[in-house]
Amino acid sequence: MSPTHEVLVKQFKEDKVKNANVIVDFLQQLEDSDKKKVKLGIIGLRAIFIHLLKNGDIKTHVDIPDDLMTASNKFNKWLYERYNEAFEKLISLLRHEVRKKTEGGRSFPAQRLQALLDELISDNYDHQKCIENLKEQIECQDFMFYTLKSLSIIVKKHNKESVTEIYMNNLMLMLEQVNIPDVSDSLIVCTKLFREEKDTDGNKTTSNSKLNLSYPKAKRAVNIIWNEVISYPLTGNLYRRCLIFIPEKVIHHLEKPIRLTGFFMDAYDLGGALSLLALQGVFILVNKYNLDYPNFYQKLYGLLEPTIFHAKYRPRFFMLMDRFLSSTHVPEYVIAAFIKRLSRLSLSAPASCLVLVLKFIANLLIRYPGLQLLIHNPNATNLEDDPFDPDEPDMSKCRACESSLWEVATLQQHVVPSISKATGFLEKTLPVIEYDISELVETTYEEVHEKSCKLIVHETVATTFHKPTGLFTYQDDKMSDDWCVV
Template identity: 55%
Template sequence: MTDKTTKRTMKVLLKEFKADKVKNANVIVDIFGRLESNEAGTVTSAITGIHHIFTYLFNEEDIKLPPKGSGVTQTANDKFNLWLYGRYEETYKKILSLLGHEERSVRELSLCSLVKLIQSEGRHPVKKRPNATYHFPQHRLQLLLMKLVSDKVDHRHLITLLLEYMECQDFMFYTLLVLSTIVKIQKDKEITEKFMTNLFLLLEHINIPMEDAVSLDRPKLLFEADDVERLEERPMFTIPYDKAKKALNNIWSEVLKYSLTPDLYRRSLVLIPEKVMHHLDKPLILTDFFMESYNLGGAISLLALQGVFILVHKHNLEYPDFYTKLYTLLDPTVFHAKYKARFFMLCDRFLASSYLPEYIVAAFVKRLARLSLVAPTPSLVLILKFIANLLIRYPGLKKLIHKPNVKAMESDPYDMEEPDPAKCRASESSLWEVATLQCHVLPYVSKAAGFLNKSLPSVEYNISEFVETTYDEVFERACKVTVHENVATTFHKPQGLFNYHNDQMSQSWSVV
């Protein structure tokens, strides 16, 4: 059977079924049989057809579990609905198995169909639970996620497709609950790298708002109304914070016991402070995790910064050497690190406290200024704007601008090699490095360094605009600079290729 014939036959079968679903109920059995085909085209056609049938049945509310009880008599319609429910169960499990199909198109279509079936069942519940206002088929989602969060197969491609639904608050919340169950099931099993890779991809997209966070907009839900006119009729949903918090605590109390690959270790250092830490019952249990990471040096220290800072400032962790360690992290390698942008944005936050001693901030200003002499060109404006912001933030540091006796390295008392910012004598120095950059070959760099010669603005610069500058952007900016015509390039007009005024080249070479 060709694909064309299969598609045409499928259209006929769907038309017959919708014309008389009772008389043509065996159409479901026929299409279900095609899911066993060895031809990918036949299978995809069958998935589409069976999905349309059950979506139609849910919309017509024909899939219902009849009431149970010894005194309840089942009508013919009840028996038919029960039969349809049985076929739906078989179909869902069969499509679930096709997530492991060798053809990528089959796997992707299967995933899409499963989510759409969950959506249809949620809009038209098979059996409404008493005292429940929101009927999300969590058991269906659990079957799907247990298949995706496999300990034997890398399902990152399929999980990536699923992530678009994580924007729906109901789907995200119930995904969190299901992942909590999955982690509990895996507790006594061997944890594989594939399982952790699959799990982390989902955990990174779970962002539970705080309990007191109030949104004026209606949240995006999986069970959105089919049309705008029925928008107000959709079931209401708000994330039960207590359940979400409990699930997060359960998941991360187990995940942090697992052996993490270097990649997952780095990702966890980013994920935990941003989306997990503020929901934990006891954030201080992460102290060893972040402190050990912070002391490792290199990129790991950069990533651990935020976690350590939160523990120090929000949970009263004593770490008197935090700024000393941060100061030592400012070296030439930071400008080439993958996490440079993150590092500088965090530094901006860390140096925003009004309780910092002036000598500490002066040390950071001076270290940044000295690094500007060896930093790559795309980072120069970032450094200059950062220094300007610190001078705006701490007006007492303007004395670094007005010290005419310190004009070069030889007369500079600042000790770049001293790891303790309290002993580096930065307050006795000046910003002669920034003055040097006023002669930079690139006009936009020299212009940025010009803040030394004029009054500082009252509002700080937004350094986020400069953290990701690339060489391509530097080149494009340089190309846009207007060059004045008739710029003199030599004092004497050349008479030939090797015939310049007092030219030594022409004395040794000639054109034959």
């Protein structure tokens, strides 16, 4: 029985000169038609070259006349040639189903990374698994920096007219894994490196100057990449991913974020899920970059429809809406309109969302004490007497301030105890500190049911006046006069 690849790797580590041909054997396995053997060859080469790179045994080849070469020089040259051969074969395998990531050289292998990413950001092959496998490497600041540089080169040279969905999926997946640190100085502070350099004493060092990780250069690459990405034709799925990712990870690195106005506004005007996702980007442009968009709150108000409780991005919407309505510069009539719209929606909202809605309303009343008159406004006690016009899109004309929270009062008798309890702010003094709604935004029916089942029911609670003796046979029975069991 031939030794396993683990045994071969172990033997190589014990004596690399004596067992050098193991590398050749693994290289040959990469050309085998058996996928299992190819995979074992990749694993073996990876283990060997990582071992050699960590020990500094693979060095950039320097031409030395053959007659002046020592045995050590010849062996190092041979190792370097095999390393190049392995790299080329692994790159070629990216065009096939058997794939695996590779490691760099002594100093950061920018050219090798460029070649690798050129293959990964493919127009024709879905490299999702390979790209996901790079997550650990991209956490290293040097790998992240050179990845951005390589991606900026890729998007600039790519023909926009030939962009495919596969290409965009590969590119987006790679971008979503890049997390650029927020820095105010000129250099990125390296907390973790892919290639750790060594000083003259053999100690590891993380010198920024050696790696030249300049934040302005990384920022320039980000701008190049995203200016291209938002100009590409995007599918619905890619559009959604961009609307989530750009506000959270990209916009503060852009030189002119206001250029994203068209991108976000187009999505905001489309309605549905895209409008919900565009909210954060539009708000950032309004709040931080002075975008003039006076209809922002009117558009947000218009999104409050019954369908919002069934949307995939419901948690995100409520957390963002809570943030948007926290500004002290928002007029009270606007907040009153939101409170009243939420109160009306509570009549048709699913039970799993009602505690969230009620706590949200309570928070707005705590935030704007002047609106607490809505709790006991005697001018509106039911639907017929309510001056509020739910069909009026203009919040200044919907007469929310003249209304009351009679809708919330109807929920005081709700069958679910947690919901009726959440209406307690109608009868008690509102707390000073707002409720934490972050734990409520993703409540499901299963959680409501589980919580209800854990409630303690006292056995002494009466359910009937007389103990029944059968299905229809009990004292003063009236039903059996007209019904019988067949």
